[in-house]
Amino acid sequence: MASSASSTPAAVRFIGYLSTISGVIASFMILASVLITCQMIFIRAVLGQSTIWQTEAVIYLMIAATMIGLAYVQKLKGHVGVDLIPTMLGATGRRVMAMFTLTVTALMMILMLYYAYDMWHFAWKRGWKSETIWAVPLWIPYLALPLGFSLFLLQLAADLWMAIRGEDIGAPVAAEDRRH
Amino acid sequence: MDPLAVGGLVALCTVMVLFSGVSVATGLLIVATGFLFVFDGARSLVALPELLYGELNSFALLSIPMFIIMGAAISSTRAGPDLYEALERWLTKVPGGLVVSNLGACALFAAMSGSSPATCAAIGKMGIPEMRKRGYPDEVAAGSIAAGGTLGILIPPSVTMIVYGIATETSIGRLFLAGVIPGLLLVSLFIAWAIYDTWRRGAAGVALSGINYSWAQRLEVLPRVLPFIAIIVGVLYALYGGIATPSETAAVGAMLCIIVAMFIYRLYQPMALWAVLRDSTKESVMILFIIGAAGVFSFMLSSLFVTQSVAGWIADLDVNRWVLMGIINVFLLVAGFFLPPVAVILMSAPILLPIITTAGFDPIWFAVILTINMEIGLITPPVGLNLYVINGIAPDISLKKILVGSMPFVGCMVLAIIILCAFPGLATWLPDYLMGPAL
Numbered sequence: 130m131a132s133s134a135s136s137t138p139a140a141v142r143f144i145g146y147l148s149t150i151s152g153v154i155a156s157f158m159i160l161a162s163v164l165i166t167c168q169m170i171f172i173r174a175v176l177g178q179s180t181i182w183q184t185e186a187v188i189y190l191m192i193a194a195t196m197i198g199l200a201y202v203q204k205l206k207g208h209v210g211v212d213l214i215p216t217m218l219g220a221t222g223r224r225v226m227a228m229f230t231l232t233v234t235a236l237m238m239i240l241m242l243y244y245a246y247d248m249w250h251f252a253w254k255r256g257w258k259s260e261t262i263w264a265v266p267l268w269i270p271y272l273a274l275p276l277g278f279s280l281f282l283l284q285l286a287a288d289l290w291m292a293i294r295g296e297d298i299g300a301p302v303a304a305e306d307r308r309h
Numbered sequence: 310m311d312p313l314a315v316g317g318l319v320a321l322c323t324v325m326v327l328f329s330g331v332s333v334a335t336g337l338l339i340v341a342t343g344f345l346f347v348f349d350g351a352r353s354l355v356a357l358p359e360l361l362y363g364e365l366n367s368f369a370l371l372s373i374p375m376f377i378i379m380g381a382a383i384s385s386t387r388a389g390p391d392l393y394e395a396l397e398r399w400l401t402k403v404p405g406g407l408v409v410s411n412l413g414a415c416a417l418f419a420a421m422s423g424s425s426p427a428t429c430a431a432i433g434k435m436g437i438p439e440m441r442k443r444g445y446p447d448e449v450a451a452g453s454i455a456a457g458g459t460l461g462i463l464i465p466p467s468v469t470m471i472v473y474g475i476a477t478e479t480s481i482g483r484l485f486l487a488g489v490i491p492g493l494l495l496v497s498l499f500i501a502w503a504i505y506d507t508w509r510r511g512a513a514g515v516a517l518s519g520i521n522y523s524w525a526q527r528l529e530v531l532p533r534v535l536p537f538i539a540i541i542v543g544v545l546y547a548l549y550g551g552i553a554t555p556s557e558t559a560a561v562g563a564m565l566c567i568i569v570a571m572f573i574y575r576l577y578q579p580m581a582l583w584a585v586l587r588d589s590t591k592e593s594v595m596i597l598f599i600i601g602a603a604g605v606f607s608f609m610l611s612s613l614f615v616t617q618s619v620a621g622w623i624a625d626l627d628v629n630r631w632v633l634m635g636i637i638n639v640f641l642l643v644a645g646f647f648l649p650p651v652a653v654i655l656m657s658a659p660i661l662l663p664i665i666t667t668a669g670f671d672p673i674w675f676a677v678i679l680t681i682n683m684e685i686g687l688i689t690p691p692v693g694l695n696l697y698v699i700n701g702i703a704p705d706i707s708l709k710k711i712l713v714g715s716m717p718f719v720g721c722m723v724l725a726i727i728i729l730c731a732f733p734g735l736a737t738w739l740p741d742y743l744m745g746p747a748l
Contacts, residue, residue: 156583156590159374166371166560170553184368191374192365195601198594207591208332208598211647213691215330230331237339245358274358 137291144287145204151280152201158194162187182263189270196277200284224292231289238282245274310348312618319344319615323656333652334595337602341609348613357605364604365597368556369475373600374593375559376466379544380422381589382566385581386574388537389418389431395530397439398522405504407443408453411436412503415457416496419464421541425687429458429698437703446510447706452714453503455695456721457496459684462650464492466544466562469650469683471555472600473676476658480673481555482548486740487673488680491729495681498721506717536569549743596651603655610659620663630668631730634678637661638726641679645686649694653683677736678726685722688715 137145169183202208210230215223251257253268319340326336338357345353383389396410396417403409411432419428433454440450462469465485474481544562547553553561567585570576576585610616623633644653665675687695690712699711729735 152587152590155594156586159378159590159593160586162371163375163378163560163563166375166557167564170557170561174552187371188366188368191371191597192362194374194590195365195594195597198590199598202591202594202598205591207595208334209595209649209652210330210332210336211327211692212330213647214328216691226330230329233329233331233339234335237335237342240342240354241338241357241361244355247355248358248362271362274362 141287141290144283148200148204148280148284151197152204155194155198155201158190158197162190162194165190185259185261185263185265189265189273192270193273193277196273197280199277200280203281203284203288224295227292228289231285231292235282235285235289238278238285242275242278242282245271245278249275312614313622315344315348315613316610316615316619319610319613327648333648334598334602337599337606337656341602341606344613345609353612356608360605360608361601364601367475368554369481370597370600371556372471372481372554372559373468373596374589375556375563376423376468376471377592377596378563378585378589379466379540379559379566380424380427380468381585381592382563382570383418383421383537384424384427384431385585385588386570386576388421388534388574389414389428390435391530391533392417392537393432393435395527395534398527398530401520401522405500405507407440407445408449408503408507409500411440411453412457412496412499415454416460416464416492417538419458419461419492420466421537422461423466423468425458425461425684426694426698428461429454429695430702432457433699433702437699437706441703445507446714447710448714449503449506449510450714451699451703451706451711452506452716452718453499455688455693455699455711455715456499456718458695458698459687459722460492460495462683462687463488463495463677463680465489466541466559467680468596469654469680470676472596472651473654473658473679475600476603476655477662477672477676479676480740480744483673483740483744484676485545485548486743487677487736489739490735491677491681491725494728494735495684495722495725498725499718502717502721533573536573537566540565540569599652599655603652606656607659616659616663619660620667623664624667630670633664633668634670634730637664638678638682641682642685645683646689647692648686649692650680650683650686653686654679671733671737673740674729674733674736678729681722681726681729685719689719 165183165187169180169187172178172180172183215226218226249268249271252266252271257267258264259267259270322343323336323340326340327333329336331339342354342357393410393414396413397407400406400410400413414432414436415428418431419425422428422431436454437450440453441447461467465488467485467488470484470488471481473479474484540562543565544558547558547561548555552558567582570585571582576582607616641653641657644657648656661675662672665672687693690696693715696708696711696715699706700708
């Protein structure tokens with residue numbers, strides 16, 4: 130690990146850190162939603178009061194965790210796909226396949242980023258609010274989309290760069306690391 | 310262009326895109342975007358992020374990360390081996406006790422973790438070496454755990470069932486209950502085959518004799534397994550008592566599992582806790598992103614009238630409903646060979662559900678049939694995840710032996726599907742009995 134880390138370009142390493150940080154943030158968002166849901170049940174069932182913001186907050190946290198976690202999951206090679214052809218190929222074939230799929234994925238995410246920015250920008254400019262008592266300005270939950278796609282794109286670019294440099298980026302993931 | 314032809318083209322493109330190796334979520338987005346662009350024009354793409362966001366904007370979805378945390382917390386502890394040990398000590402007088410306790414431990418662990426590969430790994434790490442040591446043939450040892458692990462997605466709480474419930478808007482509570490009896494049916498079939506196979510391979514004499522344990526030995530393992538079982542029972546009780554929604558129950562379950570893992574299993578090192586959280590996040594993000602992408606995909610299907618016309622076309626064909634069910638099963642089986650269960654469900658549910666209900670099948674019953682098909686995909690090549698998990702645990706058993714050992718269990722699952730087709734009540738009776746008849 131030490132030798133490969135030293136030959137990794139600084140930019141790729143930096144993006145890797147960025148993805149890890151977003152993964153940590155996403156993880157704590159999920160943990161927060163566990164706690165908030167428990168708190169909500171406590172307030173409703175034990176204290177017998179009604180709850181206002183919890184359900185909505187928890188949904189926003191989950192969406193944000195999903196979007197912001199994309200980059201980290203990419204870094205961990207956690208986005209499942211049909212890896213039948215890559216596993217049948219040798220290292221070179223796998224590298225070419227990885228370059229192809231990374232490029233295609235990146236193009237798709239550029240498109241998503243473009244429209245997601247649009248959506249966020251509209252919500253921001255027009256001051257849209259959620260149609261609940263809490264009335265959250267929608268640009269806040271919407272922000273997760275352009276942000277998540279940007280981080281995802283950076284990690285894809287870093288992976289693509291490593292694939293071009295000759296790393297076996299498409300190597301199969303150990304079965305035990307996959308749960309579904 | 311005729312919507313049916315569009316549908317065929319979508320199917321073809323999806324297969325091609327997915328086989329190119331892009332992730333399932335990205336593949337679904339690419340196909341959906343491509344078709345929307347070609348048939349509805351560039352303007353329709355403006356809605357892409359809103360569709361993705363809208364699909365994820367649901368409180369019910371929260372049960373997915375919650376149940377995943379529950380399972381990950383349990384899997385990170387010694388609960389699997391403990392459970393296995395407890396059953397082994399208690400079931401020693403039962404003929405074929407070790408196989409029974411292995412498969413029983415798989416079923417129970419499946420109920421706690423909701424994940425098939427995790428079940429395989431948790432029980433297999435202890436169960437496979439033990440079975441081999443006692444003289445069970447390698448094929449039986451590996452095959453029974455590979456098959457037993459697949460129960461993870463059938464026995465509640467199951468992430469796969471939640472995803473089906475969300476994709477088809479059926480009651481998650483009912484789906485969970487529907488999996489119970491078929492799950493037990495599968496366990497019995499597995500046990501029967503494993504004992505028969507051991508006997509057939511001439512290892513019955515050594516393998517099927519039990520070891521005696523004292524009551525002290527039997528009782529000492531209980532405190533380590535009862536808390537988790539209590540949580541599962543509590544979660545299911547809260548769910549069916551109408552006390553809380555699946556998401557709420559799962560959140561409390563997740564919290565309790567983390568607490569039990571910390572205090573009973575002494576899992577309080579920050580790095581160990583972080584590993585639980587990280588694994589759950591990785592898995593949740595992956596599944597939720599597929600769900601979001603599948604939302605865009607099914608929007609494309611219905612906005613190009615593919616869903617409606619495929620369902621109409623099948624209804625017009627007027628084939629025997631069981632022939633139809635047979636074809637659907639073959640389709641699911643083939644899809645399951647290549648794709649993870651969650652992806653198959655999300656992609657096929659919007660198309661299959663109208664067909665199923667038009668043909669007069671019960672969607673709850675169908676969920677069980679679909680899940681068993683997905684279970685088969687987990688122990689068949691080329692991507693049978695459980696086979697590789699077993700291979701990772703017991704590297705000295707060749708993949709071929711694991712495969713040979715697992716194949717008869719595929720037969721058991723096919724048999725279970727046939728039994729369920731003959732007696733649909735096996736799946737629908739329990740939910741109807743406990744929750745009242747479906748509307």
